[in-house]
Amino acid sequence: MAKALPKRSENYSEWYNEIVKRADLAENSAVRGCMVIKPYGFAIWEKMQRALDDMFKATGHQNAYFPLFVPKSFLEKEEEHAEGFAKECAVVTHYRLKANPDGKGLIVDPDAKLEEELIIRPTSETVIWNAYKNWIQSWRDLPLLINQWANVVRWEMRTRIFLRTAEFLWQEGHTAHATEQEAIDETHQMLGIYAEFAEGWMAMPVVQGIKTESERFAGAEETFCIEALMQDGKALQSGTSHFLGQNFARVFDVQFVNKENQLEYAWATSWGVSTRLMGALIMAHSDDNGLVLPPKLAPIQTVIIPIYRSPEDLATISKTLEPLIGQLKAAGISVKYDDSDHQRSGWKFAEYELRGVPVRLGIGMRDIENGTVEVARRDTLTKDSRPIDFSQPEAFVAGIKELLDEIQDAIYQKALDFREANTFLVDTWEEFKEQIEKGGFIMAHWDGTAETEAAIKEETKATIRCIPLLSADMAGKCVYSGRESPKRVLFARAY
């Protein structure tokens, strides 16, 4: 038996690292800060991609692909944007290596220096708006609703697998509109899609809100976000949607003739989610036995493990299970029948638990005699024995399909209950300082100034995660300064 996982309660950070490793999701690569996403982890990411991509396309977006490289001069054009992204970037300065004339190996060829350095895209606003200049002439060319799935690089000093890596995978939507209102509506629409995905697919409740100025995307007029609560009481920003105003259009001179036949700058949005969602998914639901996956994102939704003593028994079980496996697949359930013979069934039980497979079916010779299957739920770690007609397993399969839906809902409900139990209305500074040490979401009044926000961060490491869209406008006094506040905002320590 493999060593048990570290417990969440004892070492949350080690617990996370060990799940990533032992559920075979990803690993650090030899290149500092870059990860290798392993097949099992990548299969989850592919399911996320497919679901999001379908939602983007259903709302009229199309995919495209823009260059990996951003010329340095592009980054220089939007000052705030440069300030936000130039500090941590990978810079290409040469285009050739050559044999080392002094000995073995390769050296950078000094004759192959680029005239202008190229930055590996940390985000693509500049490259994309430079292209849009030629794509947009008239209001008839708008809206332009484009998304790109790509890798980006931000040279982070402290990295953490999935949560903060130098290279990561993401999608970035970049849209252009004829009116301000349309662009604002798009920003909201995409935030809504992210929330729908987080809650409906990842089974992870999120708070939708607006970022304060200090947490805004570099170059945006307004940044919206979804924030989720992790089991250690810290917040994780899980997606952002930016209203960019006419900033990038001005900088890259993207003007169009509007319906009134006047030249106008286009209105922009951008929005993205990344492989960071993998980290959120792991931390939102998993337990001390390993990963817990919501069925909608599980690469294997149901694993079937035969329990046998002899090769003859295995042959009988395998034969008996053929209709069941066929029916599960026909019902659209991804199923794995693990009849490998070099591990015991107990080892397999633990392994698939670690990997978060939502439903496990165990079948032995006695089950075949009795017409039963042992059905185990990953989320509750409970099991029961269910009747089955092995030659006509339709009714049993319908039950499994229902069970998967039930698990999807239960995982969401559990996370929601956790968040509700860990969201606190706090009205005094003493209470704030005490609660923030224990973790959770703190809803408190804030006077709206950057100074207070910075002071709170300095003293407690808590940041304003967002100004929630749905919180009621109930006036009060700032928890720090005592000044007037129109409504509560969401504080937490964050990843």
Place this chain on the structure above:
Amino acid sequence: MAKALPKRSENYSEWYNEIVKRADLAENSAVRGCMVIKPYGFAIWEKMQRALDDMFKATGHQNAYFPLFVPKSFLEKEEEHAEGFAKECAVVTHYRLKANPDGKGLIVDPDAKLEEELIIRPTSETVIWNAYKNWIQSWRDLPLLINQWANVVRWEMRTRIFLRTAEFLWQEGHTAHATEQEAIDETHQMLGIYAEFAEGWMAMPVVQGIKTESERFAGAEETFCIEALMQDGKALQSGTSHFLGQNFARVFDVQFVNKENQLEYAWATSWGVSTRLMGALIMAHSDDNGLVLPPKLAPIQTVIIPIYRSPEDLATISKTLEPLIGQLKAAGISVKYDDSDHQRSGWKFAEYELRGVPVRLGIGMRDIENGTVEVARRDTLTKDSRPIDFSQPEAFVAGIKELLDEIQDAIYQKALDFREANTFLVDTWEEFKEQIEKGGFIMAHWDGTAETEAAIKEETKATIRCIPLLSADMAGKCVYSGRESPKRVLFARAY
């Protein structure tokens, strides 16, 4: 009316560039040698990806993701590989920009120099085999069948959109096996999948063969390829599958315990196709009116254009077409109903012709009275009037489905006929030199030496595209040296 395309017969190269541009497939970006793949072009690439990905998965492969960066020292390890790829690569030397102290703008921060330079992957053998070292211990870990969809960079001096760009998109499969035979079988299997995809989806006949030593992938023991003939008589290499022997396993020390309990180096393959296939697709089928797309890869398989004088007519037509559009979609046919009112139907006809939409339906008021639809085929540019029951269009839709299959086959057959008419058995050097100027595939005897191969290339710019797998072993005399030759090989000028 827009200006006509250049004719293939007059300026093939300009014809290609204009199709790429006017069918809205892609464009050159501001970054030298890098392209922007526009939504319509990317939609074709997505269809290619989906079809290939399904085939890879059906044969047991899984996707994963490896870092963009290759440490310089990795590239140095395999000498031939380094020789092949180090000469044309993007080198990251710094990880930060800073404000220019002498004035405006940003400069590379000299304090942020990397200890070891990073190369943007030109291909990922080294990074992946470095990871495999930790993944492979026992024969039970094999085979390891992994694919990655990624961007790669090779610093080409002369670039051509889709065909040869500094950054391009591709998939690279990297597999590890316990035995030499298994790896060789995998190499053949993947070559077969590429051929199946090229012929079955792209409708582009290909010759499967082995590369000569001089054309082999840097670091491979054997390179297999598929070669297609373009309409200007040049060959285009459309996919490669490499048997890598134990080279990378040795260099990265990937050993496993075999069934006999002995340590052994793993056997490797790698295989890839890229956005170059987009160039092949365009050049294989398109005509002087624009793009011709095989239905299986067409983002829009059927376009419907209403022909009307008044808004009332348009409303009537739109209403009448609802069942038809619904039935086409239900039959899995991607359909676009273009009722935009700022262009005439004649303009639309030309536009969708240019974009290669396989089937165009034109419907006017008289058609509604008569119960007919005008059906136009893009590949043959022919049209006929077909009867339809607008309220129950099932029979008509079945006919369109058949027509799409027929077009897919016809496009393939046309390309095959073209190739057969342009493949020549050549037995004398005079004839060879004469024929190569006219273009086409030349099947000729070769003495098997690199010297002769180089001399032929020097004199005629023709290369040995491959030693075809299916050509008969019929001995003869080398077309250049007159020496013995066991079989004919395929010569052509190539992209």
